[in-house]
Amino acid sequence: MTNPDAPTAGADSSGKVLLIKAKGGLGNRMLSAVTGLIYADLAGRRPVIDWRDGVYAPRGENAYPLLFQSPDMPDPALFDDRTDGVTPAIWAGRLDEFPVTMVDGDHSGPLVYRKSCVDLSRLDHDAALAVFWSYVSKLPRLRGHMARDPRFRGRSARDIMADYLTRYFSPNPRVEAAVAAALGPLARPVIGAHLRYTDMAGPLEAVKQSLAALRTQMPEAPIFLATDSARAQDDIRATFGDVHITEKYLPKDGRHLHGAQADGIDPVLEAENAMIDMWALARCDHLVYSKNSTFSGTSAIIGGLSGDRLVNVDRFNPKIVIKRFLQDYL
Known part of the structure; x- marks a missing residue:
């Protein structure tokens, strides 16, 4: 459920959005989402967590605000019809779908997610909407970005993850x-x-x-x-x-x-x-x-x-x- 006293999620002065999708069990999607939330802060995008894949709520219903006292985020369904300004482009017109369908049945291998996940090596994507997902945390791939950002510099990965879990994943x-x-x-x-x-x-x-x-x-x-x-x-x-x-x-x-x-x-x-x-x-x-x-x-x-x-x-x-x-x- 949404916590009315919680701050609005993310820094979105650019008007850009990061749609954070999920695959797998509870721990997988929480730690994966933390990576997405950190990337959103690094890139100045507003994060929107999209757990409508039917694993933890009826398909089409976003489980995230049902399970957690979450910061205010837009309904991910608002973006479903977007066909332009999307990266990776594979998601254009398909934003109501989920990673499990995007991987075309190939669920093995550590690189499968990269074809349908925003390129984490860059923070300057022009697209108004970027899509992030991974099966597990990818925080080490953000290490270079975080080292250059005073909000993260000098902090341990464990401390950063604990901070984001507290802020975005307080149980109902x-x-x-x-x-x-x-x-x-x-x-x-x-x-x-x-x-x-x-x-x-x-x-x-x-x-x-x-x-x-x-x-x-x-x-x-x-x-x-x-x-x-x-x-x-x-x-x-x-x-x-x-x-x-x-x-x-x-x-x-x-x-x-x-x-x-x-x-x-x-x-x-x-x-x-x-x-x-x-x-x-x-x-x-x-x-x-x-x-x-x-x-x-x-x-x-x-x-x-x-x-x-x-x-x-x-x-x-x-x-x-x-x-x-x-x-x-x-």
Whole structure:
């Protein structure tokens, strides 16, 4: 929902707009949007977040203002009919479409997004409307621009991302109340654990081993578990006591949560449940996670979790280390 007390988004003295589209899950689209928001500020464009792709709200309805107390932004539908002054030109007359259709079925490879994303190497595009999207954060590609801008110079990427997440992604009141209700009764410290175990199966045994090690140090610490898998949830709750969860829909056949609408599940409600998990993890004292997941990585940034408060179960996995490097810089 729009926060009436929030400032108008972005610097738009030029009258130019950056339409920020999305692809993927909640963490992916939040960190991707942060890149777009920073690019908009660097380029003097007004940002407009467009989450009408049907993943977290009925198709055609913008999920962003439903889920977050967002700064004032125009309705992205206002730009749908624009046919000129658009970059990349592939979007002209197609601004009601989404990245998933633009990639023509080719969802692999770190460079797929570049054909339909504004050229991030330049800030001086003449087009009145530019379109940004990426599957993950592309902040390292803006490093040169940020080094020349006093608003960003000398600040760490993590600090900048945390700042933009706070400004543009404050949860709606239902989510805030649910997070407080979930964590409020729990004794401190609380161990958070996240495991994606459906379409991208995470290391369940490594998560359990890390939880066991933390429980050895803090035997009375409750665990807050966030997972997309009924099987993983049942396994961890059978292994450890005092495990707390957000009650949410988990497909029994192992499908990922983005397919919940096929089962008649309200996509906005399930998006809010995912946000409850994300912000609850952010407010835990320790977090067991995989850096292969942008979901829990976003939680860590929101919560300011670092150092020995984080246990990355994939920190020695060379495939994931290389994958993340390529995604950041390409």
